[in-house]
Amino acid sequence: MSAVKNLWLMYARNVRQFPRIPIVLVFGIVMPVIQLILFGNLFSGAVTKNPTFPINYPGVNYQSFIVPGVLLFTIFVGMANSSAALIVDLRTGYFDKLRTTPARPWQIFVARMLAESTRVALQGTLVLLIAIAFGASVISGIPGAILMILVATFFSACVSGLGVMALAMKTKSDQATQSAFPLFFVAMFLSTAFTAKELIDKEWLRNVIDYNPVDFLVRSLRELMIGVNENGTMVEHYPWDKIGVVMGASVVGAMVFGLLTYRVYKSSVVGK
Amino acid sequence: MATHVPAAAPSAQVAPVSPAGPRLGSAVSGIVIDVQGLQKTYPDGTAAVRGIGFQVRRGEIFGFLGPNGAGKTTTMRILGTLLEPSAGHAQVLGYDVVKHAKDVRHRIGFAMQEIGLDDLATAREMLVLHGRLYGMGARQAKARANELLATFNLTEHADRRVTRFSGGMQRRLDLAVSLVHTPEMLFLDEPSTGLDPASRADLWQVLRRLRAEHSVTIMLSTHYMEEADVLCDRVAIMNDGRVAAIDTPHNLKRSIGADRVRIELASAISAQQSAALKSTFGADNVQLSDGNVDIRVRDGARALVPALRIVGDLGIQVRGTRVLTPTLEDVFLHYTGAKFGEAEKAKPEPNPHDPTVKHREAHSRGGA
Numbered sequence: 081m082s083a084v085k086n087l088w089l090m091y092a093r094n095v096r097q098f099p100r101i102p103i104v105l106v107f108g109i110v111m112p113v114i115q116l117i118l119f120g121n122l123f124s125g126a127v128t129k130n131p132t133f134p135i136n137y138p139g140v141n142y143q144s145f146i147v148p149g150v151l152l153f154t155i156f157v158g159m160a161n162s163s164a165a166l167i168v169d170l171r172t173g174y175f176d177k178l179r180t181t182p183a184r185p186w187q188i189f190v191a192r193m194l195a196e197s198t199r200v201a202l203q204g205t206l207v208l209l210i211a212i213a214f215g216a217s218v219i220s221g222i223p224g225a226i227l228m229i230l231v232a233t234f235f236s237a238c239v240s241g242l243g244v245m246a247l248a249m250k251t252k253s254d255q256a257t258q259s260a261f262p263l264f265f266v267a268m269f270l271s272t273a274f275t276a277k278e279l280i281d282k283e284w285l286r287n288v289i290d291y292n293p294v295d296f297l298v299r300s301l302r303e304l305m306i307g308v309n310e311n312g313t314m315v316e317h318y319p320w321d322k323i324g325v326v327m328g329a330s331v332v333g334a335m336v337f338g339l340l341t342y343r344v345y346k347s348s349v350v351g352k
Numbered sequence: 353m354a355t356h357v358p359a360a361a362p363s364a365q366v367a368p369v370s371p372a373g374p375r376l377g378s379a380v381s382g383i384v385i386d387v388q389g390l391q392k393t394y395p396d397g398t399a400a401v402r403g404i405g406f407q408v409r410r411g412e413i414f415g416f417l418g419p420n421g422a423g424k425t426t427t428m429r430i431l432g433t434l435l436e437p438s439a440g441h442a443q444v445l446g447y448d449v450v451k452h453a454k455d456v457r458h459r460i461g462f463a464m465q466e467i468g469l470d471d472l473a474t475a476r477e478m479l480v481l482h483g484r485l486y487g488m489g490a491r492q493a494k495a496r497a498n499e500l501l502a503t504f505n506l507t508e509h510a511d512r513r514v515t516r517f518s519g520g521m522q523r524r525l526d527l528a529v530s531l532v533h534t535p536e537m538l539f540l541d542e543p544s545t546g547l548d549p550a551s552r553a554d555l556w557q558v559l560r561r562l563r564a565e566h567s568v569t570i571m572l573s574t575h576y577m578e579e580a581d582v583l584c585d586r587v588a589i590m591n592d593g594r595v596a597a598i599d600t601p602h603n604l605k606r607s608i609g610a611d612r613v614r615i616e617l618a619s620a621i622s623a624q625q626s627a628a629l630k631s632t633f634g635a636d637n638v639q640l641s642d643g644n645v646d647i648r649v650r651d652g653a654r655a656l657v658p659a660l661r662i663v664g665d666l667g668i669q670v671r672g673t674r675v676l677t678p679t680l681e682d683v684f685l686h687y688t689g690a691k692f693g694e695a696e697k698a699k700p701e702p703n704p705h706d707p708t709v710k711h712r713e714a715h716s717r718g719g720a
Contacts, residue, residue: 097472177468181485
């Protein structure tokens with residue numbers, strides 16, 4: 081019971097911090113909104129006027145098409161920045177101060193993850209609302225939109241959040257944790273986040289896309305967004321099979337990065 | 353290094369360190385810290401603590417004195433359950449710091465060298481959060497926060513972010529946070545680093561009051577000789593991961609020798625005058641250097657006038673006099689073979705791969 085109470089106390093402390101660093105809240109949605117506006121106008125014609133696009137994605141506008149990728153970018157990169165607050169606590173010594181209390185380290189980490197997940201989910205919601213204002217629509221309605229944000233947040237917390245947490249503890253450096261940003265940026269551009277696979281000429285690129293896990297995630301979210309799968313087939317139900325794969329991969333990622341975080345904590349913080 | 357053992361060493365009262373069960377006998381018998389053969393080698397091979405042992409009694413202000421890299425912080429962090437030792441045992445308040453770390457944490461407060469404050473919180477928010485983490489209800493935590501804010505003269509700043517606090521205010525708040533759960537034992541790692549003399553004096557006052565009014569046992573590390581001398585009941589001198597000596601500051605100073613009466617000469621003395629001085633005070637007790645004559649005496653203040661009279665009778669021209677009593681600096685030099693300032697310049701943590709460390713080890717005088 082005290083574990084739940086400690087989790088709640090530290091979650092509340094972390095959430096209370098967010099309005100006090102408005103730059104993090106604002107900066108986290110600037111890039112995605114630029115992508116929505118810039119890419120939405122730059123590539124819209126080139127993609128949607130290609131004869132194959134209306135066949136594969138009947139009735140879908142370009143804004144709706146790119147929203148899943150932009151949403152994933154918002155949430156994944158947002159989670160990668162989640163260790164910034166942890167680094168501040170490590171550098172100022174406040175992390176050690178918390179360790180001298182009855183709160184256990186896993187409670188400190190989980191509370192941080194939950195709070196940062198709350199932040200990125202809210203930022204994702206804001207980006208989605210802006211996208212809708214620019215003409216996008218979520219065919220699966222509000223429940224589908226919520227599911228999209230939850231799936232993206234869970235995946236990002238397990239993979240990006242926990243992975244960067246280990247790096248943050250090891251290096252105590254913002255620069256090291258921000259290395260996740262270009263990696264994800266490249267992975268996103270090697271996917272169908274901004275264009276349909278059929279419109280890509282290079283065969284090697286199409287092969288890379290086939291094996292890019294980010295693309296699988298984008299396609300899963302897109303089915304919720306536009307109700308059409310990558311084969312141009314209308315989807316009547318939520319793609320639970322794909323969501324299941326994403327959640328399973330997230331759990332595996334959480335186990336791997338969680339173990340890594342634990343080992344780094346033991347060697348870098350406890351000195352074991 | 354030769355360990356100076358205090359006359360009233362309480363080792364006979366101490367229960368043996370045992371892995372079995374919490375709250376062993378030592379805390380009850382008046383020993384609140386019992387350390388035996390403690391070692392810490394970091395994963396990179398740095399040996400920060402090389403097998404130390406000592407005890408702290410209930411109600412003491414116990415000081416760790418040593419230069420940067422001596423192993424003070426590592427030892428304190430092990431006792432505060434923040435680090436795990438590589439070998440040896442340590443009990444705090446009768447609980448093993450590894451096996452019963454949770455029990456230890458409930459009973460101690462820890463203020464670290466770097467002031468550990470939440471930059472984005474206000475003073476009141478921090479105090480309430482920590483009170484609640486120690487199991488207080490919301491109302492109780494708020495009341496305790498108000499009490500501590502008043503005690504540490506921070507009430508009017510209670511709702512300001514801590515980044516806007518001065519260094520002294522931040523240190524006071526850090527101490528207040530460490531005391532929120534009324535701990536039996538307080539660890540302070542270099543608490544006065546970065547404080548101006550007035551803030552340092554305030555801090556000493558607060559610590560004395562804590563001990564007097566709440567019987568809190570305080571263990572602090574410092575590299576300020578004056579702080580150890582003025583504040584601590586007993587001092588452990590640390591160097592290169594070892595305890596060189598432990599006793600009261602007074603006994604430590606006495607252990608290395610007597611006072612000296614320094615006669616500053618107005619003119620050079622003759623060989624006859626020198627021989628007469630050595631004959632009167634004993635050859636070993638008279639030292640001539642740089643226009644001074646140093647005479648070792650038991651009590652400098654009392655011996656000054658008679659010594660001056662004898663010197664005058666010998667026709668020695670005197671320009672001035674001083675009574676020199678041993679300082680903790682002298683104690684450090686005596687027990688470690690190194691001047692404190694020189695040791696202070698050494699790198700922060702001893703590195704066994706560094707040949708200079710081996711050189712220092714070769715010249716040290718044994719283990720603690």
